[in-house]
Amino acid sequence: MTPSDLTPVKLPSGITLDVWDSGPTDAPALIFLHGFPENHRTWRDQIAHLSERFRCIAPDQRGYGNSSKPGGPEHYDAQSLIGDIFALAKELGVEKFTIVGHDWGGALAWGVAAFGQAMGIVERLVIANAPHPAVFQRLLFEDEAQRAASQYMRAFRDPAHDDAIRESGLIGLLQTALSWASRPKYPPEEMALLAAQWANPDNAFAMLNWYRASGIAVPPMEEPIGLPKGYIDPPFPPITIPTLVVWGTDDEALLPANLDGLDDWVQNLTVERVEGAAHFIPWEAPDAVNASLDAFLKT
Template sequence: MADLSRVKLANGIELDVWDSGPKDAPALIFLHGFPENHRTWRHQIEHLNSRFRCIAPDQRGYGNSSRPEGVEHYEPMVVAQDIGLLAQALELGSYTIIGHDWGGAIAWLVAAFGQASGHVTRAVIANAPHPVLFAELLLKDREQRAASQYMRTFRDPAHDPLVREHGLGALLLKAISWDRKIANDPAEQALQMEEWADQTRAFAMLNWYRASGLYVPSMDEPFGLPASYAAPPFPKLKIPTLVIWGMEDEALLPANVDGLTDWVENLTVERIADAGHFIPWESPDAVNAALDGFLAQIFLADGTST
C-alpha cells in the first residue's frame, strides 16, 4: 500500500494524499469515485509516476480524510473546491485533472471552472457523465433512468438503519444488481470492506449522493424533456479532454458519450470494449494506453518533454 501524506487545506479540510513521482514533473491529480478510495488509480499511477507527479487524495468522507457532519458539506461545488485548494497547498502551477465515477463528476467541475485561470490545462474523464447531458438522459432515456434507480435508494433515509447495523456493503447489495461481476484484488476489497463497515465513513460517502441537486425521476414519471426545460448554465470545456468509457458499464450507459462535442471543443474519446464501470482497475492496460497517447500528444504540443 502507498504511503499517504496529510495535507491541510485552507478551508480546514484535511486530506490523505498519495503523492508520488518527481516533484518538478508535470502534475496529474487523480480523483476516485464511490465507494472506493485513492487506490482506484493504483495501476495508472504506478505506470506514470516515473514521468509525472501523480497526486491521488482520499476525498472528503473517504479513508481517513476529514468527514464533516452534515449533507451540505458534500455538495459537488464544495467538494470541487477541495481540489483547487489541494493544488494550492501543494504549490502546483498547473495540472491535469483525472477522475472516475464521482471523481469524474468533480473533475468535470474542476476542469470547467479551472480552465479560465490556466491552472487546469487538460482533463481525463473515465466513466463519469457530463452533468448537463446526464441530467437530460435521466429525463428522456428509459434505460439510463432504470440504471440510475440505485441513486434513489442511496438517498432514501429509510435505509439508514440497514447501514447503521450492517454497513455500506449491505446497502450496496440491496441497491445494485449488475449482471457483470468483476472482483477487485482481494487486498483492495478487504480495505474497502473495512471502510464500508464504519458508520461515519458510510454516511459520508452516501452524502455525496444526498447533497447532489441531480434529479433522478422514478420510473413512473413521464419521459421526455418538459416544454419549459432549459439546460443549466455550464461552461463549455475548451482544454484538451480525454473521455475513456467502458462500454459494458451497467450504471452509466454508453449513451452518455453521445453529444459530448456540444460541450467539449477539444475532445478525444476512447471506447473500451468488454470493460465495465470500474475501468481503471478492470482494464488497466487499456486505460494506461489511452493515457499514454493523450498525455504524449498534449505535452509534445506544449513543447514539454515526456
Template sequence: MARPLTRVTLPTGVDLDVQVAGERGAPAVILLHGFPESHRTWRGIIPDLARDHFVLAPDQRGYAGSSKPAGVESYAPGQIVADVMALADHYNIDRFTLVGHDWGGAVAWMAALGHPNRVERLVIINAPHPFVFQRALFDDAGQRLASQYITRLRDTSIDSGLVGAGLERFFASTFAQHIVGGLAGEEKAAYLSDWAHPGAMTAMLNWYRASSVIVPTPGDKPPRPAFLDAPFPPVTQDTLVIWGTRDKALLPLLVDELPPFVPRLTVERVDAGHFVTWEAPDAVVAAMRRWRI
C-alpha cells in the same frame, strides 16, 4: 507495496489522506476517485504516471480516513471542487491535468468548467458530463431507468443498516453487481475496511444527497428544467474520455452526445465495466499515453 499516505490539512476545513508519487517539479496530475472507493481506484495506474509526472491521489472528503464533516451541505459539489483547488495550492501547483472516475469525474467536469485557468487538460473515466446526464435523465427512458439507484442511495433510512454485516450486503448487492470479473480476498477486505470508518457510509452517500441532479421516476413527466433547452458553456480543455463499455449504470449515449459540449474531445472505449480503472488498468494507461499525457 503502496506508498504511505500523506495527511494534508486544507483551508476548506478538511484533512485529506493523499497518495503522493513522482518527482516534484514534473508535470502535475491529480486523480479523483469515485463512489464507493478511495485513492486505491488508481492502484494500477499511479506507478506508470509517476515515472514522468508528479501525482496526487487523495481520498476525497467523506472517504476512508479523510475528514467526514457533518451535514449533507458539506458535500455540495462546490465544496469538493474547492478541495481540489486547495490541494493543488498546498503543493504550489498552478496548472495540472485532472483525471476523474465516477463521482471524481463529475467533480473533474465541474472543476474544468469553473477553473479553466488551473485545469490544463482533462481526463474523464466513466463519468457523465453534468448537462448531458441531466438531459438524458429527462429524455432517455433507458438512462432514467438505469439511474434509479441514485434515488435509493439518497434515502437516509438506509444508513443505520450499513454497519457490520450490512456492509457485506452492500458489497454484494450494490457494489459487486457493477464489477466485471468479480472481487474478493484482500481487495474486498480493503473496501470493507474503508467503509467501516465511523461515519464513512453516510458521508459517501451524502455526495448523492447534496447533488442537484434530478432523477425522475420511470414513466413520470415532471416539469422540464428550462436550462436543458438553453445554451451550455463548452469545456475548453483538451479532453480524453475513457469509457468502459460494459457499464450498466451509464449508457453509451452519455459519450455519443458529448461532442457539442467538448469541442477538443478524444474518446477511447475499453472492454470493461464501470470500474475500468482497476478492471483494465493497462488499457487505461495505454489510452492516456496515446493521448500524450
C-alpha cells in the same frame, strides 16, 4: 500490491485529505480523483505506470478513508468538493495540473476543469466512465434505460436505509440497490481495505452524502419519459482544454449513451471506447486506460 504512502494535507477550510503523492515533485502534475465507493487506490495501475514521468497526486476525497468526514449533506455540495481540489493543489505547490477522474471523481473533474481552465490552472481533462452533468441530466429525463440504471441513486438518497447503515455500514445497501448482472471482482487485498471502510458508518454516510447533496434529478420509473416543460440545460460552460474520455462500454450504471452529444459541450475531445470493460475501468482494463493516457499526455 505496493502500499500507498499517504500524507495528511490540511486545507485552509479545516478539511484534511489523506494524499498519495508519488513521482518527481518538479514533473508535470496529474491529480487523480476516485469515485464511489472506492478510494485513492482506484488509480494504482495508472500511478504505477506514470509516476516516473509525472507527479501523481491521488487524494482520498472528503468523506473517504481517513480524510475529513463532516456530518450532513450540506458539506458535500459541488462547490465545496471542487474547492478541496484547488486548495489541495495550492497546498502542494502545484500551479498547473491535468485533472483525471472516475465516477463521482469524474463528475467532480468536469467541474474542476470548467473553473480551472478559465484561471489557466487546469491544462487537460481525463474522464473515465463519468457522465457530463448536462448530458446525464437530459438522459435521466429522456432515456428510459439510463433512468432505470440510475434508480440506485434514489435508494442511496433514501433515509429509510439509515438505521441499517448505522448498524452494518454500506455493504447491505450496495448489495440490494445495485442490481448489476455482474459484480466487480475486486482483488482480495483491495477488497479488505474497502470492506473495512464500508463497514464504518461514518464513512458510509459521508460517501452517500455525495449523492444526497447532488442537484441531479433522478425521476422514478413511473414518471413520463421526456424533458419537463420549460426544461433548460444547466449553465455548464463549454470545456475548451484538451479532453480525453475513456469509456468501458459494458458499464451497467452509466450507459454508453452518455457519450452521445458530448462534443456539443467539449471543443477538443478524444473518446476511447473500451469494449468488454465495465464501470471500474481504471483497474478492470488498466492496459487500455494506460495506453490512452500515454497517447493523450504526449499531445
